[in-house]
Amino acid sequence: MERIAVYPGTFDPVTDGHINIIKRAAKLFDKVIMAVSSDNYKKTLFTVEERLALIKECCLEDLPNVELGVFDGLLVDYLESKGAIAIIRGLRAVSDFEYEMQMASVNHLLNEKVETVFLMTDAEYSFISSSIIKNVAALGGNIDHFVPMVVGEALRKKYKVGERHGG
Numbered sequence: 001m002e003r004i005a006v007y008p009g010t011f012d013p014v015t016d017g018h019i020n021i022i023k024r025a026a027k028l029f030d031k032v033i034m035a036v037s038s039d040n041y042k043k044t045l046f047t048v049e050e051r052l053a054l055i056k057e058c059c060l061e062d063l064p065n066v067e068l069g070v071f072d073g074l075l076v077d078y079l080e081s082k083g084a085i086a087i088i089r090g091l092r093a094v095s096d097f098e099y100e101m102q103m104a105s106v107n108h109l110l111n112e113k114v115e116t117v118f119l120m121t122d123a124e125y126s127f128i129s130s131s132i133i134k135n136v137a138a139l140g141g142n143i144d145h146f147v148p149m150v151v152g153e154a155l156r157k158k159y160k161v162g163e164r165h166g167g
């Protein structure tokens, strides 16, 4: 039986931290679906289509067992529809723990067949979040150490950094 996991997130935008997790998850499962949430509970900078395109450009080429997906509604229902057995989550710091434990517990209560697998984010990515990167980008800071090149370009375009800083 193929062992399938889902790595869910808003990915607004995808960062090197997310890529670190997906690469490692891909080694553990036969197939991993990187699932972009299309719920609009979080106001996003990039549309679902833009987020998917960025992931496609920077993550999928070297990872043949990683697929891209979109979901809304309950995550456990999405897993069921894909025949997946596990949710992948990255833990960056102790501060992530409480929220993650809550989510894992709720998901397990909603569907006891679903397990959550936590991967510790490599230390160099432990302080990255999509919001921090957007914040730095909006103010014209250099974000190239935290995101793939295409994502950096997309952020600069969104924030029209070149125009604001006369470059």
Ligand code: COA
Pocket (backbone or CB within 6 Å): 008, 009, 010, 011, 012, 015, 016, 017, 018, 021, 037, 042, 073, 074, 075, 076, 090, 091, 092, 102, 103, 106, 107, 121, 125, 128, 129, 130, 131, 132
């Ligand atoms: N590296 C870098 N950044 C990371 C990271 C990592 N390893 N892990 C998380 N992050 C960042 C994310 O980019 C995000 O940043 P932001 O808040 O600045 O945008 C932040 O940490 C939180 O990420 P995450 O917890 O993954 O939230 P999310 O919004 O990306 O995704 C869902 C949350 C979509 C997975 C969750 O809300 C969900 O499952 N929704 C479906 C509804 C449901 O089933 N609810 C019941 C279960 S609780």
